[in-house]
Amino acid sequence: QAALHAARHVARDRFTMASCHWPRFARRARGHRWVVSGVGSTVLAACLQRPGLLHADVEAAGLTGTSSSAASNGPSGFPAAGTAASAASVGPVPLQYASGPGGHAASSSSAATSARRAAGQGLRGERIFFWGQRAAIPAAEASGDKAPEGDVREPTEVSWFRRHSEQHGCRWQQLAFGPSFGVARTDGGDLFVWGSVSSRDTGRVFAAPSPLGIDGGKDEVSEGAEPGSAEADLRPYFCDVQCSESAVWALTDQGEVVVWERVPDIVAERLPPGSLPGRNRPRGGVGRYLGGFERPVQRMSIGPSHAAFVTADGDVYCIGSNRFGQSGADPTQQQVAATVRRVEMPRWALPVEMAACGRGHTVAVGAEGQGIAWGDDSKIQLGLGDTRSNGGDERPWEGSRGYLNYLRTGEPMIPPTAIRGSVDSSSLSKAKSTALTKYGEFEPHYRWRPTMMMNIPLEFERQVHGIPYPPPDSLECGDDFTILVVRDSPDWFSPEEASNRLFCCGENGRGQCGRSLQQSQQLFSAIRIPKCSKTFSLSCGSAHCLAALQRGSSKRIELWAWGSNTHGQSAGSRAGIVCPAARVKLPSDVRVEAAAGGFRNSGVICSGGSAGIPGRRK
Secondary structure, three states, X not given: OHHHHHHHHHHHHHOOHHHHOHXXXXXXXXXXXXXXXXXXXXXXXXXXXXXXOOHHHHHHOOOOOOOOOOOOEOHHHOEOOOOOOOOOOOXXXXXXXXXXXXXXXXOOOHHHHHXXXXXXXXXXXXXXXXXXXXXXXXXXXXXXXXXXXXXXEEEEEOHHHHHHHHHHOOOEEEEEEOOOEXXXXXXXXXXXXXXXXXXXXXXXXXXXXXXOOOOOOOOOOOOOOOOXXXXXXXXXXXXXXXXXXXXXXXXXOOOOEEEEOOHHHHHHHOOOOOOOOOOOOOOOOOOXXXXXOOOOEEEEEEOOOEXXXXXXXXXXXXXXXXXXXXXXXXXXXXXXXXXXXXXXXXXXXXXXXXXXXXXXXXXXXXXXXXXXXXXXXXXXXXXXXXXXXXXXXXXXXXXXXXXXXXXXXXXXXXXXXXXXXXXXXXXXXXXXXXXXXXXXOOOOOEEXXXXXXXXXXXXXXXXXXXXXXXXXXXXXXXXXXXXXXXXXXXXXXXXXXXXXXEEEEEEOOOOOOOOOXXXXXXXXXXXOOOOOEEEEEEEEOOXXXXXXXXXXXXXXXXXXXXXXXXXXXXXXXXXXXXXXXXXXXXXXXXXXXXXXXXXXXXXXXXXEOOOOOOOOOO
């Protein structure tokens, strides 16, 4: 706010408000960090800084002076309050990127890259617990982690990750799962892949975790490289990694996307010799840079069969399957988006802040916090309301419930839909539809054009006050359901006292919505997790979810799970369904740092010692 206030005064002296496009520039600032650098007390530039970049990137881009005064900047590179601006200062300038490999952004200084990598040291944890389907559980004979004989139904630690962390002085930051493989990312930006291959002769054979480089092999990754060394600066630093059905997608700190296709072949190539008798040794896929973006990629979300990317200027790009219009194109004209294509978003929604992918739908959050969705809506997972019929909820006036209501109040019942012609008959309609979209009688239930989602219905406690929920802070998608993370505490609460709620809509046949099994599909409703809690990490698999949360004033981070438990992915005691959400039992001497769910597997990154808030260490 101080940076925006100072820069506005600068622009008022130098330019007119119309020429600076302040309303749009202020919208672009939502969810980002402002950086104001000065020489003495003169403000030189106000830059919109992408999350994940440090102040060194701004200096490397030549936007700050070399003799910046410490008095003009606050802690962590943020401006101190009351910084003066002179008439000779310039207005806000977006952060510029130099051209890098593949035409994407690149830092002009290796010092900036080293600073980014050094900043990641000491985050997350060194221990990882896995459970779920057998095929994606890592196994390493060298560390004593034997291959599981069946599905793992309770959190089990794989000691290979702890040993690697102790030997190389790194910590694990992220996990991702495919159907029969998985990948982990360290705080040094390195990737490690594992998996299994089914053989008719020898059964399922497991490949131990091993480094994943750009060429698909190990020579691109050098274990134990120091963050400030030249070797560490040359290789790409991965800040995000996710999995689809057969590929691994990674995002570098320069805004580039790298894809490894045919990951099962990469896993088969790393099996011990003789593991697959009678079969030719497959050649694994090679990592390639994904092109077609006009600006660096800021965020990405990978679904089972399509992907969405949010660039630095707030545009959304999609690639992959378009059977239900989930890639933003008319499925009657284009069933597959073979290359990245920009999704035509409404002007009022730009710039987009974040996006998430399910199996056949995509959800995004606009500049003003609007929810936008497109793709498959057959399970009402787009959050457009109850689009299964063009009428409202008429159950109180029909059937046995309607008859009991007639006996009690004398209010007449309504005839069945087949007798009165259709549910749209105005003369007999009792309830109007609250859905934002209506489908024809034989029209498929999908939307390939981005459509605004409905507002979250108020819970009973808030209906008295009528205060709507604020825009979602984050969102996640499963195969056919959507979850929004929304703050429910007053805005004057301190960050330590803030709490949030999880709202889910879509398919609930396996308890994915975490509330009850009374409805097979549901509109936005709150998931039954402890109230007055704050969720730090949320992740969804195909039909299950994991949430790491902190209750009230407690300092311990708890792990909760709900949804399908067919392969033990929800850590339930019995196969079937875990609904409502239940707490996952972990050893008492570990601290939960991040949860990860994917397809039919789950994992959690933990650190030893007493429990506490993620990122805070003694």
